[in-house]
Amino acid sequence: MNPPCARCGKIVYPTEKVSCLDKNWHKGCFHCEVCKMTLNMKNYKGYDKKPYCNAHYPKTSFTIVADTPENLRLRQQSELQSQERPGSYSNDHSLQAR
Numbered sequence: 001m002n003p004p005c006a007r008c009g010k011i012v013y014p015t016e017k018v019s020c021l022d023k024n025w026h027k028g029c030f031h032c033e034v035c036k037m038t039l040n041m042k043n044y045k046g047y048d049k050k051p052y053c054n055a056h057y058p059k060t061s062f063t064i065v066a067d068t069p070e071n072l073r074l075r076q077q078s079e080l081q082s083q084e085r086p087g088s089y090s091n092d093h094s095l096q097a098r
């Protein structure tokens with residue numbers, strides 16, 4: 001019996017299945033939660049049972065201090081920037097440099 005896709009809920013057949021994070025995904029549905037970049041078993045980063053690319057993987061140290069006003073403001077700025085310029089983070093260093 002074929003399992004449903006964790007992203008779209010449709011049946012995943014073995015030829016297009018990615019088994020990851022205790023779930024099953026279509027290859028095309030296994031993409032970053034933030035930028036929708038298609039991921040694979042080698043470059044994904046799992047967090048909270050969801051796949052992220054290297055640039056958008058939620059850093060643990062980031063969430064611990066995220067409640068200060070300064071960090072909230074910085075985070076909103078970076079979210080706005082990533083929405084305005086999709087694909088601008090093809091080079092991962094832009095986020096990691098912060």
Ligand SMILES: [Zn+2]
Nearest residue numbers: 005008026029
């Ligand atoms: Zn799917």
Ligand SMILES: [Zn+2]
Nearest residue numbers: 032035053056
């Ligand atoms: Zn991403």
